[in-house]
């Protein structure tokens with residue numbers, strides 16, 4: 001089937017009080033993808049996810065999940081998505097096993113088809129199955145939230161900032177599990193501030209800023225969009241001011257003898273930048289260049305859109 005896992009058209013949200021959180025967002029999440037939704041704080045990511053989850057009412061536009069329009073077929077749309085929320089909210093007196101059973105029941109999963117223990121095993125919580133949820137560590141709680149989002153075996157899993165406050169080892173375990181799910185066919189959408197992780201994990205990335213989608217591309221294409229590159233040059237004398245040349249986008253002193261020149265790689269190359277420094281009378285002692293990563297692209301794009 002070619003239909004998108006999530007399809008969003010012209011989605012807008014204005015909260016009571018007038019705050020416009022989303023403006024005309026159009027976005028398709030391909031089936032089977034690992035999709036990154038990136039954006040600074042307050043960009044509108046949670047609003048978007050909460051609309052899909054049926055927790056926030058949109059002001060305008062359309063959205064469908066697994067082909068089910070959220071207005072016309074809300075039950076089917078909800079059954080097609082599992083959401084791991086940002087905040088950890090649990091009833092502390094239920095055990096993880098009980099909690100998954102209760103949620104399975106709420107989603108109408110018959111008892112015989114529930115996989116509570118299997119899910120706990122997958123998120124490495126089987127030995128906590130019968131402990132009170134309040135005795136779990138932060139990382140364990142987060143993994144329990146992932147299991148909870150999967151009780152109804154949805155084809156789409158959305159993780160809203162899943163690694164906030166999770167240590168590196170647990171984060172790796174969580175990603176490993178999410179990768180496994182994706183390899184088995186689950187479409188995964190994740191919002192994260194860890195841009196490196198999005199770069200490493202996601203095959204497609206959309207960037208949202210001030211409620212608008214400013215980029216939506218396969219990860220490798222997004223990386224190619226980084227137009228700016230930086231070269232750090234150590235020169236043969238102390239500098240009090242930086243030289244100027246038309247081929248520099250920016251230049252900054254970094255210590256007495258070191259300068260960082262940012263240039264646009266679609267206009268010039270590093271050789272021309274170095275030649276410009278030499279013609280300003282500087283002897284070059286050392287050079288290091290720095291490949292743009294997603295962080296740079298993100299900053300460039302959000303700077304442009306600001």
Ligand SMILES: Nc1ncnc2c1ncn2[C@@H]1O[C@H](COP(=O)(O)OP(=O)(O)OP(=O)(O)O)[C@@H](O)[C@H]1O
Nearest residue numbers: 015016019021039040041042043044045046047048
């Ligand atoms: N219930 C609400 N009422 C009014 N304004 C809201 C409400 N929820 C969010 N907003 C505002 O809408 C904008 C988008 O918020 P949202 O939480 O969707 O952003 P976000 O990208 O998820 O940010 P973060 O990464 O910090 O979670 C923000 O300016 C926020 O203050």
